[in-house]
Amino acid sequence: MADVGEAQMKRRSKTFPAEPSSVRGARDFVSEVISDLGRDVPDAILLTSELVSNAVEHASTEIEVVVFVDDETLRVEVHDGFTMTEAFRVLTETEVQTVDNRARQGRGLVMVRGIAARFGVLDKGEDAKAVWFEMLRE
Numbered sequence: 001m002a003d004v005g006e007a008q009m010k011r012r013s014k015t016f017p018a019e020p021s022s023v024r025g026a027r028d029f030v031s032e033v034i035s036d037l038g039r040d041v042p043d044a045i046l047l048t049s050e051l052v053s054n055a056v057e058h059a060s061t062e063i064e065v066v067v068f069v070d071d072e073t074l075r076v077e078v079h080d081g082f083t084m085t086e087a088f089r090v091l092t093e094t095e096v097q098t099v100d101n102r103a104r105q106g107r108g109l110v111m112v113r114g115i116a117a118r119f120g121v122l123d124k125g126e127d128a129k130a131v132w133f134e135m136l137r138e
Contacts, residue, residue, distance in 0.1 A: 010037055013066040018056050018080075026052040026065045030076060033067045041074050041135050043115050050108040051078040051131050058082065066130075077122070077132040 014029045016022035030048045034041050048065065055063045061081030068075040113119050116133035123129055 009068055009070045011066065011068050013064055016063045016065065018060045018063060020056060022056055022063060023049055023052045029065060030067055034069065034074060037069050039069060039074060044074055044076060044135055047112050047115060047133050048076050050112055054108060055080040072137050073134050075132060075134045077130045079128065079130040081128050083126055
């Protein structure tokens with residue numbers, strides 16, 4: 001028998017091409033989902049933008065955005081078809097305290113880690129991964 005929380009969990013997903021306009025499309029999609037479910041989580045829109053931007057830039061594959069919502073938690077997953085590298089694993093598992101101000105990149109996942117209640121990566125095998133974050137209802 002399913003746990004009550006699982007029974008009440010809402011799931012929606014949408015697939016986007018690996019192009020810059022998908023960042024806006026993903027933001028709009030997540031905004032629509034959380035609005036439809038009576039939630040207001042503006043930081044989720046910002047974090048979605050960051051994860052989809054990363055997928056567009058680095059994975060260059062089709063992207064699936066999956067949103068799970070229940071009474072307590074909002075979870076957004078960004079799935080792509082790019083292999084999980086050891087460098088990316090270390091980046092996501094190591095807490096970075098500062099970013100060099102001269103660096104052109106490297107702030108996004110630090111921001112995600114700082115804003116989200118939880119953050120991580122699902123290694124889906126040779127040709128796929130999902131980067132996710134969770135936010136709690138305040």
